Amino acid sequence: MxxxxxxxxxxxxxxxxxxxxxxxxxxxxxxxxxxxxxTLEKDGYNAVVLGSVEMKSSNVTKPYAGQFKxxxxxxxxxxxxxxxxKECNVGDSFGxxxxxxxxxxxxxxxxxxxxxxxxxxxHNFSGxxxxxxxxxxxxxxxxxxxxxxxxxxxxxKMAGRMGGEKKTVQNLEVVRVDAEKKIVLVKGxxxxxxNSIVLVRTAKKK
Amino acid sequence: MDIIRAVGAEQLKxxxxxxxxxxTIKVHFKIIEGKTERIQIYEGLVIALNxxxxxxxxxxxxxxxxxxxxxxxxxxxxxxxxxxxxxxxxVRRAKLYYIRDRVGKAAKVKQLMKRKLKKNA
Numbered sequence: 001m002x003x004x005x006x007x008x009x010x011x012x013x014x015x016x017x018x019x020x021x022x023x024x025x026x027x028x029x030x031x032x033x034x035x036x037x038x039t040l041e042k043d044g045y046n047a048v049v050l051g052s053v054e055m056k057s058s059n060v061t062k063p064y065a066g067q068f069k070x071x072x073x074x075x076x077x078x079x080x081x082x083x084x085x086k087e088c089n090v091g092d093s094f095g096x097x098x099x100x101x102x103x104x105x106x107x108x109x110x111x112x113x114x115x116x117x118x119x120x121x122x123h124n125f126s127g128x129x130x131x132x133x134x135x136x137x138x139x140x141x142x143x144x145x146x147x148x149x150x151x152x153x154x155x156x157k158m159a160g161r162m163g164g165e166k167k168t169v170q171n172l173e174v175v176r177v178d179a180e181k182k183i184v185l186v187k188g189x190x191x192x193x194x195n196s197i198v199l200v201r202t203a204k205k206k
Numbered sequence: 207m208d209i210i211r212a213v214g215a216e217q218l219k220x221x222x223x224x225x226x227x228x229x230t231i232k233v234h235f236k237i238i239e240g241k242t243e244r245i246q247i248y249e250g251l252v253i254a255l256n257x258x259x260x261x262x263x264x265x266x267x268x269x270x271x272x273x274x275x276x277x278x279x280x281x282x283x284x285x286x287x288x289x290x291x292x293x294x295x296x297v298r299r300a301k302l303y304y305i306r307d308r309v310g311k312a313a314k315v316k317q318l319m320k321r322k323l324k325k326n327a
Contacts, residue, residue: 013260015217019283028209
C-alpha cells in the first residue's frame, strides 16, 4: 500500500485520448514527509507516518512538536499508512510522482456535513405515498415492535446528524498525474468540500 | 491562475468561439468508425452558449426531415475539426429558446448585414 495526503481542489472536466469529456476531481499534493516509521519489532506492525503542510511555528504546541524528530518540521496533517510498499527513512519527502504508476486509487476523506436529516435522506427509507389520502409520508414508522421485545433495539436507523464522517470511495481511475503542478486528477467525485484533506492510496480491491 | 482553470487551459483551442448567438454554423465533427475516421457536417442555428473555459458548449438547432433537432457540442472538443459561420444573424437576446415554439418563416432569424460574410468567406 502506498498513499499520499492531498487537498481537494475541486471538480472540472477534461478530454481523454478519445476526445470524450471526463468528469475529474483535482487533488493538490504538497510534499509528504516521512515523520516516523513503525516496525514489527518495536510496535508490532509495519507502518509509515506521513506529514504534510507546514505549520506556523507559533501554532505548534510542545506536545505536538514532540512527534517530529530528526529535523522534520511540524506538519499540519499527519496520517499513518500500514505496510508502506516503498523503502523510506524518516525525513524523506514524496510528491505526486509516488502514485504516478497507479491505475486505480481509493480516496478517503470527510464527507460534507448535512445537519439533522430524516430517515429517507439518511438511510434511504422509501417513505409513504404522497397522495390518495395517505397520511404516512416521510416518517420512519414503527421502531419498537409488539409485546415482544417491546423496546427499541440499539442501533435502529432513525433520523439524526448526517455527514461529516470518514468516507472512502474505492477504485477511482487516475486520469492524469502532473508533477509540475503537483496535482492528481481522478475520475469522478470524492468525499468532502473543497480544500478538505484527503488520503489518496492504492486501490484495495483492484 | 487558480488550479482548476489551469487544468483545463492546456486543452483550450485558440479562437474556438468564432461565431455568435443567432449565427448559422457548420460544425465539422469527426466520427470514428472502427479504424476509419470521417467528418460529418452538422449545420444549424446557434441558440445558446453555456458554461466557461473547457466546459464551454454550443447548442445548435436545425430542422431535419420536419423534426427539430438540437445538438450540444463542447466547442473545445478534439472531435470538432472546425466550425464555420455560414450566415450571421441579427438577434437581441443571448438565448433563442423562443425559436422552438415557432414554425416556418416565424422561426427565422434576420440576417445581420453589417459584419457580412467577407471575413469568413
